[in-house]
Amino acid sequence: MKNNNFLKVSLVTGIVFSLAVACSDNFLTRDPQAQYSPTALKTAKGVEGVLLGAYAMLDGQGLDGQAPWENDIQNWVFGGLTSDDAYKGTDAGDQPEESFLEKWDFQATNGHIKNKWRGLFKGVARANDAINTLKEVKDISAERKAQVLAEAKFLRALFHFEAKKMWKNIPYIDDATFNLNDLESTKVPVDPTAWAKIEKDFADAASVLPDKQAQVGRPTKWAAKAFQAKAMMYQGFDVATGAANTAKLTAAKALLEEIVNSGKFKLVESFRDNHDASTRNNQESIFEIQYASSSASGDAANAGVGLAHPYASPWGCCGFYQPSQNLVNAFKTDANGLPLLDTFNDSDVKNDQGLKLEDPFTPYVGNLDPRLDHTVGRRGILFIDYKIHNVDFIRDQTYAGPYSPKKHIPSKAFTGINGWGNLTSNNYRIMRYSMILLWLAECEVEIGSLDKARTLVNQIRTRAANPAGFVQKAIQGSTRDAYTLVFDSKGNPEPAANYVIKNYTAPWTDKTVARKAVRFETRLEFGMEGHRFFDLQRWGISADVLNKYNDVEATKRVYKKGARFVKGKNEFFPIPQEAIDRSEKDGRATLVQDAAYN
Numbered sequence: 001m002k003n004n005n006f007l008k009v010s011l012v013t014g015i016v017f018s019l020a021v022a023c024s025d026n027f028l029t030r031d032p033q034a035q036y037s038p039t040a041l042k043t044a045k046g047v048e049g050v051l052l053g054a055y056a057m058l059d060g061q062g063l064d065g066q067a068p069w070e071n072d073i074q075n076w077v078f079g080g081l082t083s084d085d086a087y088k089g090t091d092a093g094d095q096p097e098e099s100f101l102e103k104w105d106f107q108a109t110n111g112h113i114k115n116k117w118r119g120l121f122k123g124v125a126r127a128n129d130a131i132n133t134l135k136e137v138k139d140i141s142a143e144r145k146a147q148v149l150a151e152a153k154f155l156r157a158l159f160h161f162e163a164k165k166m167w168k169n170i171p172y173i174d175d176a177t178f179n180l181n182d183l184e185s186t187k188v189p190v191d192p193t194a195w196a197k198i199e200k201d202f203a204d205a206a207s208v209l210p211d212k213q214a215q216v217g218r219p220t221k222w223a224a225k226a227f228q229a230k231a232m233m234y235q236g237f238d239v240a241t242g243a244a245n246t247a248k249l250t251a252a253k254a255l256l257e258e259i260v261n262s263g264k265f266k267l268v269e270s271f272r273d274n275h276d277a278s279t280r281n282n283q284e285s286i287f288e289i290q291y292a293s294s295s296a297s298g299d300a301a302n303a304g305v306g307l308a309h310p311y312a313s314p315w316g317c318c319g320f321y322q323p324s325q326n327l328v329n330a331f332k333t334d335a336n337g338l339p340l341l342d343t344f345n346d347s348d349v350k351n352d353q354g355l356k357l358e359d360p361f362t363p364y365v366g367n368l369d370p371r372l373d374h375t376v377g378r379r380g381i382l383f384i385d386y387k388i389h390n391v392d393f394i395r396d397q398t399y400a401g402p403y404s405p406k407k408h409i410p411s412k413a414f415t416g417i418n419g420w421g422n423l424t425s426n427n428y429r430i431m432r433y434s435m436i437l438l439w440l441a442e443c444e445v446e447i448g449s450l451d452k453a454r455t456l457v458n459q460i461r462t463r464a465a466n467p468a469g470f471v472q473k474a475i476q477g478s479t480r481d482a483y484t485l486v487f488d489s490k491g492n493p494e495p496a497a498n499y500v501i502k503n504y505t506a507p508w509t510d511k512t513v514a515r516k517a518v519r520f521e522t523r524l525e526f527g528m529e530g531h532r533f534f535d536l537q538r539w540g541i542s543a544d545v546l547n548k549y550n551d552v553e554a555t556k557r558v559y560k561k562g563a564r565f566v567k568g569k570n571e572f573f574p575i576p577q578e579a580i581d582r583s584e585k586d587g588r589a590t591l592v593q594d595a596a597y598n
Contacts, residue, residue: 044140051130057123071119072304075530083532084549089322091396103563114576127156128178150208157201168572202228223287229255242540244446253443265433270469275407277414277426287431310393319395323376323403331372337502351402352379367500373471377404382474450508458503471496543567569596
């Protein structure tokens with residue numbers, strides 16, 4: 001599946017090759033043919049190639065010695081299985097480094113942590129390389145030069161932003177401190193002003209980028225403003241205490257309102273439209289990581305989530321990133337169609353743990369938020385357009401539970417299988433309008449109007465309640481892959497479960513309850529999208545939430561017994577020891593480990 005009008009995130013090297021071969025008297029003075037040519041890069045065409053090399057790092061691929069999921073932009077490893085959304089999944093012996101991450105045993109020698117650092121700072125290096133190359137390009141228009149600089153600054157800020165979520169203290173490497181000859185090392189000290197520099201790069205980009213790009217996949221000014229606001233939201237609460245930072249929330253609120261008032265974006269009608277390849281780059285999308293797939297090549301495929309596919313055919317690999325029972329329980333609703341903010345985990349949504357394929361099973365009949373079945377694959381419910389979910393989907397149910405991830409998996413028409421891998425062309429909606437609305441609701445709770453926050457949350461819930469977006473009921477056919485869709489007597493699709501979801505009608509008057517409702521809605525809307533660990537981190541509530549979660553989960557998953565999240569430490573990851581070792585300059589390391597890990 002190819003779309004020629006989008007920026008493919010593929011294994012672009014950013015290196016321009018000189019392919020001309022000629023016989024002449026001056027051939028000895030020419031740059032080596034078919035080799036890296038610094039001179040060739042200092043052209044309009046060359047700098048565009050260098051810029052594409054920076055874009056290529058968004059998909060987490062292209063680095064020797066590491067697997068794509070270790071630096072996947074979707075953060076299912078670091079933002080998902082480390083949270084209450086998901087288990088590592090699969091079985092105990094596969095990718096054991098992730099088992100340590102799931103139990104918050106963060107070590108500076110963990111290869112996944114090391115390679116996340118490598119990937120993000122390689123992205124920073126490529127963005128800086130584009131900026132420095134641009135300075136020496138002569139055959140480029142002033143307008144395009146400004147655009148290339150803005151795109152490179154956007155990417156530099158995005159890579160640094162992703163790093164700042166991971167590590168408490170990071171260096172900020174700009175084009176002046178960047179060293180082209182030392183891409184693998186970070187010989188710049190950590191920078192206490194990193195957040196301010198991230199904001200400035202996004203703001204600089206926003207001042208130049210257009211309202212709309214001719215080629216999707218390149219950022220607009222609205223994407224830059226949205227990420228600038230996101231950077232402020234990540235400073236909006238004290239990680240240690242959870243106290244609100246009024247100044248940052250006020251600044252973020254102004255940007256978020258500007259995006260809303262622009263009228264450029266709106267919620268799509270169906271929640272699923274944010275999670276299928278057939279509806280990529282829609283009216284809700286602000287910035288997406290672009291992918292493509294075919295059965296012949298992995299180029300530009302979304303291989304970073306290759307492991308996080310069900311064990312069943314047609315994928316066959318690998319069963320990682322399985323939703324937790326806690327997440328499934330969060331989608332229960334009361335008689336008024338509202339979330340059970342405090343009691344959702346008191347009892348479990350029915351599952352098929354321990355049952356065989358031939359055993360009879362009737363799915364949970366209680367009230368559910370319809371977003372559950374777009375987020376989680378569960379027994380007896382149609383899994384997108386493939387087959388009805390059953391025990392075949394799970395590699396080791398005893399170890400990792402009965403559920404499968406769903407959001408990142410596109411419909412049949414957009415999935416390719418290449419060797420061991422699952423090559424999906426499903427874009428990652430890293431920034432979409434529903435995020436803007438819920439961040440704005442957070443701001444209203446803390447520094448504005450509680451009832452405006454309620455109105456914003458209700459916009460999200462109204463879309464979720466649209467029956468046209470419900471998963472349809474299906475009846476098992478004569479084979480495991482066969483099913484029949486069910487319609488009611490009027491020919492309307494019959495919902496797969498008892499979906500009951502309604503808006504908050506009573507005015508919000510209690511700030512504590514309003515805050516809890518907004519944060520709960522955020523979990524429901526973005527579950528299994530790699531944000532949960534970092535949301536808990538920025539709200540300053542990680543230890544309380546995750547230890548309470550583990551107390552219950554340890555009764556279901558034996559390997560979770562004894563796991564504890566250490567407040568003041570596990571909110572961030574340790575700087576990789578290899579990065580510290582490689583940062584030696586003039587006989588001493590320039591990077592210093594987070595004190596919590598010393």
